[in-house]
Amino acid sequence: MxxxxxxxxxxxxxxxxxxxEVLFWVGCAGSFDDRAKKITKAFxxxxxxxxxxxxxxxxEESCTGDPAKRAGNEFLFQMxxxxxxxxxxxxxxxxxxxxxxxxxxxxxxxxxxxGGNYEVIHHxxxxxxxxxxxxxxxxxxxFKGKKITFHDPCYLGRANKVYEAPRDLIQKLDVELVEMKxxxxxxxxxxxxxxxxxxxxxxxxxxVNVLRTEDALEAKPDIIAAxxxxxxxxxxxxxxxxxxxGEVKVMDVAELIANAQDL
Amino acid sequence: MSYLDNILFAILLIVGxxxxxxxxxxxxxxxxxxxxxxxxxxxxxxxxxxALIALGQSKMVRRPVAGILHIxxxxxxxxxxxxxxxxxxxxxxxxxxxxxxxxxVVYDVLIASFEILAILVIVSVTVFxxxxxxxxxxxxIHSDLTGFPKSDANYILYFETVLMILFLLMNAxxxxxxxxxxxxxHFHKAGSYPISQFIAPIFNGTSNEVVxxxxxxxxxxxxxxxxxxxxxxxxxxxxxxxxAFPNTYFANLKPExxxxxxxxxxxxxxxxxxxxxxxxxxxxxxDENAAPAKFGASDVQDLxxxxxxxxxxxxxxxxxxxxxxxxxxxxxxxxxxxxxxTRDRLTEVGKNIDANKGVFVPDNKSLLxxxxxxxxxxxxxxxxxxxxxxxxxISPLSIIMDMRRYLVMEQSAAPMSLxxxxxxxxxxxxxxxYSQQDRLNWKNEN
Numbered sequence: 001m002x003x004x005x006x007x008x009x010x011x012x013x014x015x016x017x018x019x020x021e022v023l024f025w026v027g028c029a030g031s032f033d034d035r036a037k038k039i040t041k042a043f044x045x046x047x048x049x050x051x052x053x054x055x056x057x058x059x060e061e062s063c064t065g066d067p068a069k070r071a072g073n074e075f076l077f078q079m080x081x082x083x084x085x086x087x088x089x090x091x092x093x094x095x096x097x098x099x100x101x102x103x104x105x106x107x108x109x110x111x112x113x114x115g116g117n118y119e120v121i122h123h124x125x126x127x128x129x130x131x132x133x134x135x136x137x138x139x140x141x142x143f144k145g146k147k148i149t150f151h152d153p154c155y156l157g158r159a160n161k162v163y164e165a166p167r168d169l170i171q172k173l174d175v176e177l178v179e180m181k182x183x184x185x186x187x188x189x190x191x192x193x194x195x196x197x198x199x200x201x202x203x204x205x206x207x208v209n210v211l212r213t214e215d216a217l218e219a220k221p222d223i224i225a226a227x228x229x230x231x232x233x234x235x236x237x238x239x240x241x242x243x244x245x246g247e248v249k250v251m252d253v254a255e256l257i258a259n260a261q262d263l
Numbered sequence: 264m265s266y267l268d269n270i271l272f273a274i275l276l277i278v279g280x281x282x283x284x285x286x287x288x289x290x291x292x293x294x295x296x297x298x299x300x301x302x303x304x305x306x307x308x309x310x311x312x313x314a315l316i317a318l319g320q321s322k323m324v325r326r327p328v329a330g331i332l333h334i335x336x337x338x339x340x341x342x343x344x345x346x347x348x349x350x351x352x353x354x355x356x357x358x359x360x361x362x363x364x365x366x367x368v369v370y371d372v373l374i375a376s377f378e379i380l381a382i383l384v385i386v387s388v389t390v391f392x393x394x395x396x397x398x399x400x401x402x403x404i405h406s407d408l409t410g411f412p413k414s415d416a417n418y419i420l421y422f423e424t425v426l427m428i429l430f431l432l433m434n435a436x437x438x439x440x441x442x443x444x445x446x447x448x449h450f451h452k453a454g455s456y457p458i459s460q461f462i463a464p465i466f467n468g469t470s471n472e473v474v475x476x477x478x479x480x481x482x483x484x485x486x487x488x489x490x491x492x493x494x495x496x497x498x499x500x501x502x503x504x505x506x507a508f509p510n511t512y513f514a515n516l517k518p519e520x521x522x523x524x525x526x527x528x529x530x531x532x533x534x535x536x537x538x539x540x541x542x543x544x545x546x547x548x549x550d551e552n553a554a555p556a557k558f559g560a561s562d563v564q565d566l567x568x569x570x571x572x573x574x575x576x577x578x579x580x581x582x583x584x585x586x587x588x589x590x591x592x593x594x595x596x597x598x599x600x601x602x603x604x605t606r607d608r609l610t611e612v613g614k615n616i617d618a619n620k621g622v623f624v625p626d627n628k629s630l631l632x633x634x635x636x637x638x639x640x641x642x643x644x645x646x647x648x649x650x651x652x653x654x655x656x657i658s659p660l661s662i663i664m665d666m667r668r669y670l671v672m673e674q675s676a677a678p679m680s681l682x683x684x685x686x687x688x689x690x691x692x693x694x695x696x697y698s699q700q701d702r703l704n705w706k707n708e709n
Contacts, residue, residue, distance in 0.1 A: 007706045028693040028703070032368030034605050037705040058703040062692030070645050071681045076524045076688060078532040109521035114529065125424065154646040159520025175327030189588040198684035198694055207341040207582030212588075 004054035005044050009058040010091045020055040022126070023093045025099035025107065028063050029229035035236065036229035041221035042258035043123055049263055050135045054097075059088050064106040071195035078114065081106075099123040099229045099254060102193070108160070122156055122178035124166040124227050124253050128246055131172065140174030141260035147176045148256070149221040151212070151235060152187035162167035166227045166253045173260050180215045188212050197230050213238025217248065224250045272354040272486075279490030286497035290575055293613040302513040305313035308380025309512045317511040317551070323656040329394075332387035336423070339380035340504065343430070346377050350486055351504075360437075363453030374454035378434065381427045382458050388427075392420045402581030407600045412500065412579055419501050424489050433481035435462035447471050449479075463692035488559035503578035506612050506653045510576040514570050514656035519647040522664055527556040561631040563609045566662060573657040574606035583649035583659055589642040596642035598649035605662060631666055633686065640666050641678060 013020055016117050029036040065080030088096075091095050096118045108120035121129075130136035148170050156162045163184045170177050182188050191201070191208025201207060213235055216224045219253070224239070226232040235250045251259075302309075315321045320337060324330035350364050363370045370532045395416060396405045408416070438459055440450035448471075456463070464472045484643075496502050534540050559567050563574075583598035584590050590597050616623050631637075643663045650658045670676045677685070684694045692699045 005706055007703070009703070024561055026705075028695065029704045031705060032693060032695055032697045040705055056599055056703065061702055062699060063688045065688070067694050068685050068688055069675060070667075071685065072664065072671035073677070074528045074558065074667075074668055075532065075672060075686050076311040078524065078528050078694070079535070080353050080688060082536055083533055084374050085349070105518075105520040110524060113524050137293065154644070155520050156649075158651050159648040185647075186586070188591075189587060189644045189646035189648065194643050195681055195684065196644050197604060199411060199641070201592075202589070202594045202596070202638055204589070204642075205399050206591075207642065208588045208592050210515060215307050 209234035371455035
């Protein structure tokens with residue numbers, strides 16, 4: 001933890017005449033939300049440790065427009081998209097990695113039609129590729145023998161059919177991966193998507209995150225692994241609601257990998 | 264005398280198929296009220312979807328009990344329709360089991376398999392009825408299904424049971440007469456009857472004439488029943504037996520997370536961001552008569568034709584609603600209701616057009632508010648569970664999103680908190696009130 005993070009920006013890279021291997025799209029949650037910032041830093045620690053040449057947009061990054069689009073504001077979404085695309089294209093970005101499935105989905109699927117064509121991957125896929133080509137080795141470390149369940153983010157799983165990368169990573173940790181009764185294509189939403197994160201829920205008899213946390217707790221895990229900063233918030237709140245914060249932790253897959261390596 | 268039968272049968276067929284054709288025409292016209300969307304790309308993937316999902320029922324078996332029973336009924340429906348061909352030829356030309364001499368053993372196998380399927384259909388339909396009315400599965404006693412939709416589901420089950428019973432009784436009476444020593448009338452030996460051989464003994468002790476008459480009654484009721492059932496489809500959720508095929512063919516092939524980018528918006532945004540654009544220039548005058556673009560959907564005519572096809576295809580099984588996180592937590596949103604409302608409104612608009620000589624006369628109603636409330640629309644998490652669940656690839660989510668677009672872009676009617684989120688994105692590039700200049704501060708925080 002002591003070593004400071006090396007986080008070059010695209011502008012700095014360009015000034016040095018360099019092009020990074022991958023652009024790390026941090027996203028709004030990853031930049032501003034206290035809990036999500038820890039995920040961002042964990043991911044950067046892995047990037048630094050494995051000497052991945054990456055850069056962020058820093059203050060030139062702006063919301064992808066996902067929550068505006070899902071709320072119905074197509075104008076605002078396309079304004080954001082076109083501004084971001086101008087910046088990304090100016091830096092000739094080719095490959096983008098992000099720890100937010102909402103940014104991931106929007107950049108990957110909705111930007112190409114508007115002129116933004118990049119190879120976009122989720123950070124769990126990126127970490128898996130680092131392991132696959134030998135740049136990162138992972139051992140269980142502090143998680144060895146623990147029971148971990150993975151909550152599929154809707155915009156990673158159903159929306160883009162990425163189910164295995166996060167699970168493969170978790171299994172590298174010598175842990176017991178347990179599935180919830182509904183997972184993968186049948187996974188239940190955490191309740192944050194579709195701009196719900198930014199509004200109160202409509203009247204009902206339960207909060208969606210509480211229901212999903214019940215699913216997770218039924219699997220009796222030590223840790224609930226997430227791959228999305230919003231799912232992370234919703235499930236953490238769900239755990240508090242169930243008064244289980246002493247027993248069950250919610251952690252991003254990147255944090256699991258980083259902590260296992262004592263990064 | 265026998266010619267009278269044939270003529271009567273021909274008239275019956277013409278009337279039955281004539282009414283049905285008129286219904287199909289109306290459905291096609293109504294679907295075409297939707298705006299255009301290109302779903303003709305990648306025919307290979309589309310045929311594959313249709314073969315796997317509609318023909319192969321691949322998504323039905325995600326819920327195995329209903330899935331397997333449904334396959335019995337579905338295969339029964341398809342296979343027994345082969346027999347329908349023989350019935351029609353027999354009816355038109357006064358023949359009896361016309362295929363039998365040509366097919367030989369194959370005919371025995373066919374008839375035997377029809378009989379076995381018929382009994383499987385009866386068993387499956389009975390279980391379906393029990394699930395709806397006795398076990399009362401949650402998705403079948405849901406508030407979406409009151410009034411006609413509830414009765415409709417049961418009518419279909421009764422219809423199918425009666426048709427199958429008539430089919431078996433017809434075979435049983437036929438078999439009884441085939442076995443009359445020395446033969447009786449035109450009932451020559453044909454077919455193999457693994458099920459109705461157990462029913463045939465009920466005719467023992469009845470005179471051949473009466474059994475022959477009963478055969479005629481069963482035969483006629485069966486074919487009339489089929490024609491009536493076919494014409495009932497137009498009014499029923501049962502339309503899915505036909506529309507599941509085009510619906511899976513034209514379904515979205517893109518990733519579920521990819522929502523369409525409104526082209527009308529793209530043009531405006533591009534103009535807005537073009538430094539060379541003249542803000543005082545007159546609007547392009549290319550097609551002055553074109554209606555001004557409306558953003559999003561408030562009524563069925565604003566939806567695209569695939570969404571309207573979806574509405575006619577929906578068979579109200581409720582798998583979408585039972586998997587919806589909003590519905591599971593007691594919110595008003597039910598994806599199934601979105602589809603049912605869309606169809607009901609489309610039917611209403613269609614009737615309006617029929618009553619007004621082919622022109623829609625505004626009726627001061629719309630899909631939004633009169634059928635679907637904003638409260639339902641705002642409860643959606645856009646999680647795609649409904650889309651994933653639908654056994655025939657219907658997308659309730661796309662309709663919800665189009666209606667949200669109308670609420671936000673035409674009516675500025677988003678919930679307050681969402682307006683605040685959008686203002687933040689506009690002003691500082693994040694949904695929260697943080698300055699864009701602070702985006703990289705995390706780097707130096709501990």
